[in-house]
Amino acid sequence: MSDPRRKLANLWGANSRYNEFGNVISKLVVSGVRCHSQTTIDFRNPITAFSGFNGTGKSTLLQLCAAAYDCPANFTINSFMRKGPLDQTVFSKTAKVHFEFQDQLGPKPLTLSYNPDTSRWQGYPRRPAREVFFGGVAVFLPRSEQRDFVFMNASRLTLGDAQALPEELKQHIARILSSAYQEIHSNQVSHKSRTETLLSANRNGNRYSEAHMGCGEGRIQCLIQRLEAMPPRSLILLEEPEISLHPSAEYELGKYILDLVERKRHQVLLTTHSSMLLRSLPDASLVFLARNGEAITALPGIGARQAASLLTEGHDKALTVLVEDESAKSVLTELIRRHNPDFLATIHIAIARERRESGRIDESGKDAIRRTMKTLSEAGLKLAAVLDGGETVDAQRYIFCLPGREPPESELFKNPSARRMIEETYRLKIEDLEAEVAGADCHEIFKAIGRRTSCEKEFLIQEAARAYARDIPAAEVNRLIEMLKEASQRR
Numbered sequence: 001m002s003d004p005r006r007k008l009a010n011l012w013g014a015n016s017r018y019n020e021f022g023n024v025i026s027k028l029v030v031s032g033v034r035c036h037s038q039t040t041i042d043f044r045n046p047i048t049a050f051s052g053f054n055g056t057g058k059s060t061l062l063q064l065c066a067a068a069y070d071c072p073a074n075f076t077i078n079s080f081m082r083k084g085p086l087d088q089t090v091f092s093k094t095a096k097v098h099f100e101f102q103d104q105l106g107p108k109p110l111t112l113s114y115n116p117d118t119s120r121w122q123g124y125p126r127r128p129a130r131e132v133f134f135g136g137v138a139v140f141l142p143r144s145e146q147r148d149f150v151f152m153n154a155s156r157l158t159l160g161d162a163q164a165l166p167e168e169l170k171q172h173i174a175r176i177l178s179s180a181y182q183e184i185h186s187n188q189v190s191h192k193s194r195t196e197t198l199l200s201a202n203r204n205g206n207r208y209s210e211a212h213m214g215c216g217e218g219r220i221q222c223l224i225q226r227l228e229a230m231p232p233r234s235l236i237l238l239e240e241p242e243i244s245l246h247p248s249a250e251y252e253l254g255k256y257i258l259d260l261v262e263r264k265r266h267q268v269l270l271t272t273h274s275s276m277l278l279r280s281l282p283d284a285s286l287v288f289l290a291r292n293g294e295a296i297t298a299l300p301g302i303g304a305r306q307a308a309s310l311l312t313e314g315h316d317k318a319l320t321v322l323v324e325d326e327s328a329k330s331v332l333t334e335l336i337r338r339h340n341p342d343f344l345a346t347i348h349i350a351i352a353r354e355r356r357e358s359g360r361i362d363e364s365g366k367d368a369i370r371r372t373m374k375t376l377s378e379a380g381l382k383l384a385a386v387l388d389g390g391e392t393v394d395a396q397r398y399i400f401c402l403p404g405r406e407p408p409e410s411e412l413f414k415n416p417s418a419r420r421m422i423e424e425t426y427r428l429k430i431e432d433l434e435a436e437v438a439g440a441d442c443h444e445i446f447k448a449i450g451r452r453t454s455c456e457k458e459f460l461i462q463e464a465a466r467a468y469a470r471d472i473p474a475a476e477v478n479r480l481i482e483m484l485k486e487a488s489q490r491r
Contacts, residue, residue: 004258005282011265012046018102021046022233023128024267025068026107027100032092032114034060034081039296045284046261047268049277051307052289057296058271062134062237065269067112067121068099069130069235077112077121091116101128131234133226137243140219143211150198151211153191160188160195169228172259173221176245176252179203184221199225216244220253227260236260238270247276254280275308275316283489290342299342303489309346317348319488322369322385325351327408327446327461332386334465335403339477343485352385366391369399384487386480398487400480403472409442409461417471418464425463426453 011020018024026043030036035057041048050058063080066073077097083090095114100107112123143151150157165184174181183202187209188195199221200209210218223241230236241257242250254277261268272278278286281304288299288307302310306318323329329349336344352369369385389404389411404411412418419430428449437445446457446464453460469477 004262008046008258008261009282009284012044018104021102021265021267023101023103023108023130025065025099025235026102027098028061028065029096029098030057030061030064031097032095033064033097034090035291035296036060037092037295039289039298041287041298042300043267044300045282046266047257047281047285048270048287049281049285050269050271050287050289051273051278051311053291053311056289056291058289059239062239062269062271064097065235066132066134066237067097067124068101068110068127069132070124070127071130071132071235073132073134075132075134076124083119131231133230133234133236135223135226135236135238135241137239139226139239140215140222142213142215142218148196149191149194150189150196154211157189157191160190162187162200165225166228169224172228172256173224176220176224176249176256177217178248178252179217186225214244216246216249219244220249224256230264230266232264232266234264234266236266236268238268240271240273242272242274242277250274250276251280253277257281273311275304275311278304278307303485306343306346306485306488310342318346319382319384319484320348320350321484322350322352322383324366324369324388325408326458327412327443327465328386328388328402330458330462330465331402331408331412331468334462334469335472335477336481338469339474340481343481347484347488382488382490384484386484395483398483398490400483403476403480407442408465409445412461412464412468413437413442413445415464415468415471417467421463421467422449422460426455428452 011017017026024043024046028041028043030039035055039057041061050061052058060081064077066075067077067079081090091114093114093116097112099110101110102108108128110123110126110128112121114121162185165186170181170184173184181201181203185200187198187200189198190196198209198211199218200207201213201221210221213221227236241253245253257268257270258281260266283301283303286300286302286304286307288302288310290297290299290310303318308316309318321332323332329351332349333344366387369387384398384400386400386402388407389402390406391401393399393401402408402411406414422428422433423430426449433445433448433452437448446460449455449460450457
């Protein structure tokens, strides 16, 4: 069976995008709306999942996209956000929302702009037509919490027509919830002059309505019914669709969304905090919204495990990177910190320690790394290795190397910036140090500096690594970072 993730990526190509999906949103630029001073999103897949900490504007992006089209629901920006005495800074005076739609001839632009004189948004008449479904958190609320006439008058309801949901729809619901349903019906119920549609299910010989369903069960039944009713090539907007679902159901919901998009060629945008839902989707779908000071930065294509790590502020790491010793750990840490600190927060750099028995070294750092990678990979951990400079790279097994040709201590001691830091900070002459460690093992270099400065060797290596990192070309470090990202995103 072909992987739907790969198929959707191919269908989203520039040459086939319009023919397959219609006039989708291919780019969004938000200026001066809520927390988005200047946020750009390039949509790289028919499914886009926005993740990030609370308050990074995920819901805002969905709401703005709902207003992008002329649709029967007639969404506008004011449908979701309005200024008031406590909300004077919702829009800046120059707020704009710029869209690029996919057209037969290429990108077609549209800008909605805020007019502070009239407190109105301009540009709506030029919107293209498209069906839009907005599934916010209120798409399903338990009847007992709504306390509507259906719940309050349960014993006095009059039953009208009942229609069985199609078998395929029932199977979608059953697969997500891991529950076998004999029947699911859509029922017309009324009381006095009021009429409503109420779902009911038959499972394990018990028949019950949505008034007695748990929040997750009722929400999924309602949501799937609504989604299956949407015409092809619609825009589907989902606000945290995993609410109240168990982890397996979150993953199955993601698989259902993939299937839905493949069948009906929708464009789906969603917000989520669920690592299980993210893992079911293509990496190209994922956009992590990070707060950088007062600005919001969109990090596209971030892997599900990286997103989970960022959301837990580093407690759940996307990747374990094995190195040979403390010096290699310090060098790799400072290289990544200088060029991509966000990525550094998502990985765990660990030392594959040498095994010793009665003072005898049983295996070298490189051998320990290979053995550890094999053992931990079999346990299901995401692993990569970064060996000392000059070792053989094995990209297929995610084994990479540090810059340079020598062990980290030697590379640090030869580096001009590190040497200058040692001389200026500790008032030492490099020539004297070179004479002292001439012919010694590289591990003795920073021990010697430590004896002269009364500093711990590890501290000195960290200081030297920070200086060294400034001299390594960005392209070289970024190449290593991209290979580590690929290792963290593999399935």
